Every structure is written in C-alpha cells, then in structure tokens.
Amino acid sequence: MLLENMKMAFHAIRVNKMRSFLTMLGIIIGIGSVISIVSIGDTMRSLFSSLYKDVGLSQAYISIGYWIEDVRDSDYFTMDELDRLKEIFGDRIAYIDSAPSISGEVKAGGNKLKFNLSGVDYNYQNVQPVNMIYGRYLTEEDVKARKQVAVMEAGAAKKIYGTEQAVGRTFRTEVYGSMTEFTVVGVYKKEVNAFQKLLMGSSDDTGAAFVPWTLLTWPNDLIYSCRLFADPGMSREDMNQLFQEIMFYIAKSKGRNSQDFRLTTAMDEMVQVDSVMGGLSAAVGGIAAISLLVGGIGIMNIMLVSVTERTREIGIRKALGATTRDVLIQFLTESAILSACGGTIGIILGIGVVFVGGNALGLQVVVKPAVVLLAVTFSAMVGIFFGIYPASKAAKADPIEALRYE
Amino acid sequence: MRNWWKRREDLLPQQETDELIRLENLVKIYDTGVLKVMGLKKINLTIRRGEFVAIMGQSGSGKSTLMNILGCLDRPTMGHYYLDGVDIASLSSDELSAIRNRKIGFVFQSFNLISRTSALKNVELPMTYARKSKKERRERAIELLERVGLGQRVGHMPNELSGGQRQRVAIARALANEPPLILADEPTGNLDTAASVEIMELFSRLHEEGATVVVVTHEEDIAEFTGRIIRFRDGQIISDQVNEHPRERRKEG
Ligand SMILES: Nc1ncnc2c1ncn2[C@@H]1O[C@H](COP(=O)(O)OP(=O)(O)OP(=O)(O)O)[C@@H](O)[C@H]1O
Ligand SMILES: [Mg+2]
Numbered sequence: 248m249l250l251e252n253m254k255m256a257f258h259a260i261r262v263n264k265m266r267s268f269l270t271m272l273g274i275i276i277g278i279g280s281v282i283s284i285v286s287i288g289d290t291m292r293s294l295f296s297s298l299y300k301d302v303g304l305s306q307a308y309i310s311i312g313y314w315i316e317d318v319r320d321s322d323y324f325t326m327d328e329l330d331r332l333k334e335i336f337g338d339r340i341a342y343i344d345s346a347p348s349i350s351g352e353v354k355a356g357g358n359k360l361k362f363n364l365s366g367v368d369y370n371y372q373n374v375q376p377v378n379m380i381y382g383r384y385l386t387e388e389d390v391k392a393r394k395q396v397a398v399m400e401a402g403a404a405k406k407i408y409g410t411e412q413a414v415g416r417t418f419r420t421e422v423y424g425s426m427t428e429f430t431v432v433g434v435y436k437k438e439v440n441a442f443q444k445l446l447m448g449s450s451d452d453t454g455a456a457f458v459p460w461t462l463l464t465w466p467n468d469l470i471y472s473c474r475l476f477a478d479p480g481m482s483r484e485d486m487n488q489l490f491q492e493i494m495f496y497i498a499k500s501k502g503r504n505s506q507d508f509r510l511t512t513a514m515d516e517m518v519q520v521d522s523v524m525g526g527l528s529a530a531v532g533g534i535a536a537i538s539l540l541v542g543g544i545g546i547m548n549i550m551l552v553s554v555t556e557r558t559r560e561i562g563i564r565k566a567l568g569a570t571t572r573d574v575l576i577q578f579l580t581e582s583a584i585l586s587a588c589g590g591t592i593g594i595i596l597g598i599g600v601v602f603v604g605g606n607a608l609g610l611q612v613v614v615k616p617a618v619v620l621l622a623v624t625f626s627a628m629v630g631i632f633f634g635i636y637p638a639s640k641a642a643k644a645d646p647i648e649a650l651r652y653e
Numbered sequence: 654m655r656n657w658w659k660r661r662e663d664l665l666p667q668q669e670t671d672e673l674i675r676l677e678n679l680v681k682i683y684d685t686g687v688l689k690v691m692g693l694k695k696i697n698l699t700i701r702r703g704e705f706v707a708i709m710g711q712s713g714s715g716k717s718t719l720m721n722i723l724g725c726l727d728r729p730t731m732g733h734y735y736l737d738g739v740d741i742a743s744l745s746s747d748e749l750s751a752i753r754n755r756k757i758g759f760v761f762q763s764f765n766l767i768s769r770t771s772a773l774k775n776v777e778l779p780m781t782y783a784r785k786s787k788k789e790r791r792e793r794a795i796e797l798l799e800r801v802g803l804g805q806r807v808g809h810m811p812n813e814l815s816g817g818q819r820q821r822v823a824i825a826r827a828l829a830n831e832p833p834l835i836l837a838d839e840p841t842g843n844l845d846t847a848a849s850v851e852i853m854e855l856f857s858r859l860h861e862e863g864a865t866v867v868v869v870t871h872e873e874d875i876a877e878f879t880g881r882i883i884r885f886r887d888g889q890i891i892s893d894q895v896n897e898h899p900r901e902r903r904k905e906g
Contacts, residue, residue, distance in 0.1 A: 251781055262769050560767050563765045564767075564782075565753075566753060567826070568751065568783065568830075569750060570751075571747065647727045650726070650761075650765065
C-alpha cells in the first residue's frame with residue numbers, strides 16, 4: 248500500500264509538472280542554500296585550521312603588553328636572554344628566535360622586486376620545513392657569523408634572475424639604513440592556494456627569502472618580541488603549561504608581573520577563529536533555513552489548492568472505500584515526495600555550487616555527510632509537517648459533500 | 654506496524670440473510686440552517702437478494718437521498734437501515750468505508766471516474782483499497798473491462814472515452830470487489846437511447862448472474878428492464894409494483 252501511495256503521488260506530481268516544480272523550487276533553494284552556506288563555512292574552517300597547522304600549532308609569541316605605559320629597555324629581549332631561555336627549558340622549546348622581518352626593494356642586476364626577508368635560525372627548517380630544490384638551507388655557522396646569505400623562494404628567484412637555479416647569485420637591499428649584499432645559497436619551493444595567499448597577504452609580486460635572524464637584530468640588538476615553538480609532540484595542556492612557565496620566568500627576570508606580558512599562541516588563536524567561524528556559519532545557515540520554512544509554506548499552500556481542486560476525486564475515492572487514513576496517507580506521501588525531491592535537487596545543486604566555486608579557487612572543499620543527512624531529513628520533515636494540515640483536511644472530507652463539489 | 658496497512662477484515666460484518674436491504678421508518682432530514690428539508694419520510698422497504706429494482710419519481714422526490722443512504726455514503730437521521738442484517742447506524746466511518754468497498758458497487762449519473770487516470774487504474778482502485786495484490790488487481794480489472802466490452806480501451810484516459818464507454822468503465826469499477834449490491838443513480842441520465850439500452854442490458858446481465866441491482870431512473874422504458882418498480886413522491890413511497898415481464902435483453906451472438 249505504501250508503494251501504491253507513492254505511485255499515486257508520483258502520478259499526481261507528474262500530471263502537474265510545472266506546478267510541482269514551482270512548489271519544489273522553495274525547497275530546492277532552501278536546501279541548496281543551507282548546504283552551500285554550511286559547506287562554505289566548513290571549508291573556511293578547514294582552510295583556517297590547515298593554515299594554522301602550516302604556521303605551526305605549537306607556536307607562541309611573547310612580548311611586553313601593549314597596554315604597558317612605562318616600557319623600559321629591560322622589557323625587551325636580548326639574544327642572550329633567548330639563549331638562556333633555551334638552556335633553561337631545554338628540549339621543551341623546539342625553536343626560539345625574535346621573528347624579525349623586513350620588507351623592501353631588492354635589486355639584482357637591472358631587476359627590482361619587492362621582497363619580504365624573514366630572519367630565522369638554522370633549525371627553523373625543523374619546525375617549519377620548506378621544500379629545498381637547489382642549494383642548501385641556512386647553517387648554524389651562517390647564523391652565528393651573521394653571514395649575508397639567503398634562501399630564496401623559487402618563484403621570486405625566477406622573477407628576479409630569470410631562473411629558479413639561483414644559487415650563487417647575489418642581490419642588494421637596505422637593512423636598517425645600510426645597503427647590504429646577500430648571496431643566494433639555496434632555493435625552495437612552496438605551494439600556496441588562493442586562500443592562503445589572500446590571508447597571508449603575500450601576493451605574486453612580493454618575493455620571499457630567509458636570512459639569518461642575527462642580521463636583522465642589528466644594530467641595537469634589542470628584540471621586541473620572542474617567538475618560540477614548543478616541542479610539537481606535547482599535548483595542548485603541556486604546551487600551555489610550558490608557555491605559562493616561560494611567561495613567569497621572563498616576568499621575574501625583568502622584575503614585572505607575568506600579567507604585564509602578552510602571550511599569543513597559535514592554538515588559542517585557531518580555536519578562537521574556529522569558534523567565530525563556526526558560529527558565523529551556523530548563524531547564516533540558520534537564516535538560510537528560514538527560506539526552507541518559506542518553501543514548506545509553499546508546499547502547504549499548493550497542497551491546499553490541490554486538495555480543494557481534487558475534492559471530487561477525494562469523494563470518489565471515499566465512495567469506493569478509501570478510509571480516512573488512506574486519503575491522509577495519500578496526500579502526506581504526495582507532499583513528502585514533493586519536498587524530498589526538492590531536497591534532493593537542492594542538495595545536488597548546493598554541493599555543485601560549492602564544488603564549482605572551490606575548484607575555481609583551487610580549494611579543497613569540505614561537505615560533511617552529516618550536513619547532507621540533516622538537510623534530507625529536514626526537508627522530508629518539512630514536507631510531512633506542512634502536508635499534515637492539507638492532508639487532514641482532505642481526509643476529513645465527507646464523501647457526499649465531496650461528490651457534490653463542483 | 655504491518656497490520657496498520659492492512660484493512661481489518663473483522664470490520665466487515667459477516668451475517669447473511671435473504672433480505673439484503675431492510676429499511677425501517679427511515680427518515681432523512683437535511684438541516685440547511687435556515688430550514689429543515691425532509692428528504693425521506695418514514696420509509697419502510699425490503700429488497701431481497703437477487704432482485705432488480707427500479708426507483709422512479711419526480712425530481713426532488715428523494716431518490717438520490719435514498720440511494721446515498723443505501724450506498725452508505727450518508728446516514729439516516731432516524732430509523733434503521735439493515736444491510737445484510739447489520740444496522741448501518743451503529744458503524745464507524747472506517748467500517749462504512751469497508752462496507753462501501755466490499756458490499757456496494759456505486760454507479761453515478763456523472764460517471765465519476767478519476768480524471769487523468771487510465772480506465773485500468775480506475776477499475777483497480779476499489780481493489781487497491783481492498784489491499785489486493787497488484788497481479789490480482791490487474792488481471793481482474795482487465796477481465797472486467799473485457800466483460801463490459803472495453804478490452805481494447807484499457808489504457809485510455811476518461812476524456813478519451815465516450816459517455817457510454819465511461820459509464821461502462823464505472824460499472825466495471827463497481828464490480829471490482831464482487832459486491833452483492835449494485836446501486837446506480839440515473840446511470841443513463843447523461844446517455845443517448847442506444848447507450849442507455851446497452852448499459853441497462855449490462856445491468857440486466859449482472860442481475861441474471863445473481864447480483865442485486867437498484868437503479869434510479871426517470872424513464873419508463875429504462876425501468877421496464879427491471880422486475881420491480883418503486884415510485885416516490887415527496888420523500889415517500891407511493892407505489893411498489895412487480896414488473897411481470899421485464900424487457901428482454903438481446904441475446905448475444
Ligand atoms: N445536501 C442537501 N441539502 C439540503 N437539501 C437537500 C440536499 N440534498 C437533497 N436535498 C433535498 O432533498 C430533497 C430530495 O432530493 P433528492 O436529491 O433526493 O431528489 P431526487 O429524487 O434525486 O431528484 P432528481 O431526480 O432531480 O435527482 C429535495 O427537496 C432536495 O432539495
Ligand atoms: Mg437524484
């Protein structure tokens with residue numbers, strides 16, 4: 248009988264193709280927008296979390312609080328202090344530096360290019376590995392001796408030298424007021440997607456290179472903020488514990504409270520961004536769900552019209568022996584199928600939009616099965632819920648009255 | 654959960670009596686709000702199994718009112734209607750549905766086929782509500798359509814058929830669950846003479862095969878086919894005569 252009802256419902260839907268399609272349109276748009284919005288949100292979240300993983304989730308920055316009025320020289324760090332931190336906390340600190348960077352124009356031969364030079368230690372390759380294609384990374388010797396060498400990104404090398412194989416080439420740029428000549432000792436390649444470029448602000452016309460960080464602290468040797476990577480094998484709690492200990496130690500050695508220093512951890516930031524993004528996509532998804540409600544009301548409207556139009560048919564069916572329940576189920580099935588069809592088309596459309604958009608941007612799209620499942624269930628429920636009133640109206644019809652209906 | 658889908662057989666009362674229909678002091682009052690209209694006034698009537706009855710009377714005399722009650726589409730205001738010995742007044746609306754489905758085949762003046770649904774599907778419908786299997790439904794529907802001479806029109810939609818053909822589909826549909834009682838309210842009202850004769854011959858044949866048939870008509874020569882003619886006026890029976898020599902139906906062949 249269920250099968251029979253479904254056949255009857257499909258028949259009724261087919262007889263009125265255009266109207267059925269218009270009725271479904273509300274559900275199609277509703278489900279489509281919910282799916283695409285939630286999936287866009289999930290995709291953004293996964294992009295952010297991969298971005299943070301890329302940057303290193305064990306990373307933290309410590310600096311004197313921006314809210315401190317009477318900043319003293321001793322509130323800054325020196326290279327010795329960083330060394331001492333590394334000694335005291337040992338293996339728990341995987342890497343430490345001052346995260347210095349300068350940007351400016353780089354000249355090589357007749358070519359000029361805007362560049363971002365990041366100062367790093369030789370073991371930065373351990374915590375933030377890049378894919379070396381030519382030459383070598385910075386060495387301990389380079390850093391200790393403040394050698395004017397650089398490891399350059401392949402795309403930038405191609406732009407400025409016309410070839411990615413730039414080992415041995417030189418460029419000149421201004422470092423804290425004095426023209427400095429660097430020799431390229433290595434070239435690395437880094438794949439970034441459109442989203443990462445957008446967020447990191449690195450565009451194609453800005454080159455990137457690593458140089459010994461010791462070069463960039465010159466001339467006053469004072470460091471504003473200290474960047475450190477905890478041992479990535481540590482748990483989140485252990486990491487937080489470590490960062491608190493370091494804060495405490497620094498504050499004590501500088502004669503301040505640890506609240507006077509600012510700690511920014513990648514983990515906290517990621518959790519924060521993620522929760523904001525999650526909330527946002529839920530909110531927008533919720534708003535999109537309202538369109539589903541509108542779609543449901545559309546179904547109810549059309550089913551009411553259909554019930555009135557088919558009053559005579561209902562009378563005939565009852566005269567032939569259909570029970571109240573038979574008629575109820577017939578119309579419920581019809582509205583459920585209408586909205587389930589709309590829901591299916593909406594899902595395909597929504598996912599399609601997300602995939603096409605994601606492909607265009609070169610992003611890995613995230614469509615959670617749970618979201619799809621939820622949307623299907625929801626649309627069928629919308630169909631049944633908004634079908635109840637029209638169906639019960641049909642079912643309650645008195646056979647004699649219904650047969651007399653013109 | 655399974656049973657939920659099945660029609661409950663125990664809804665159908667199982668007594669059998671020689672009197673298929675018995676009406677006792679049956680009254681039907683239409684309450685239109687402004688005034689009350691007496692549709693039927695204290696009707697007493699018995700129809701036995703296998704009878705072929707014509708009901709005649711002026712327009713507004715209560716013929717359709719009676720047929721609707723006999724067909725369990727409507728309930729009497731007062732009095733009793735025993736169908737197969739069961740008092741209809743005591744039944745729930747689902748039980749009435751079951752009775753309409755199994756015990757009564759109704760043929761209307763305006764055919765009342767479901768539009769945009771093939772002749773075959775229309776004939777299958779009462780069997781669908783009786784939860785017959787698909788195969789059984791299809792076979793019987795085709796057999797019935799052949800019996801009413803529409804074997805070649807099985808897949809046609811109602812709007813592709815003539816009036817007489819539509820009425821024959823309706824008759825095939827009325828016969829679907831082999832009901833003991835066939836009710837027809839002016840079945841030839843919308844048909845020309847030739848088609849009317851064909852339809853009445855069909856009823857005649859059903860009667861010969863053992864069905865109880867009650868037909869409402871305005872035309873004497875239609876009533877001539879039956880074996881008993883009951884006349885109504887103002888909601889009352891004014892005469893009830895046996896027709897000694899029913900009009901012979903042409904023998905086939
Ligand atoms: N639903 C209704 N509401 C009010 N009055 C009704 C209703 N149905 C029938 N009547 C009244 O009951 C009386 C009998 O009507 P009925 O339809 O039974 O007549 P009929 O004999 O079938 O007439 P016809 O030959 O024209 O079909 C009429 O006076 C009619 O006006
Ligand atoms: Mg009438």
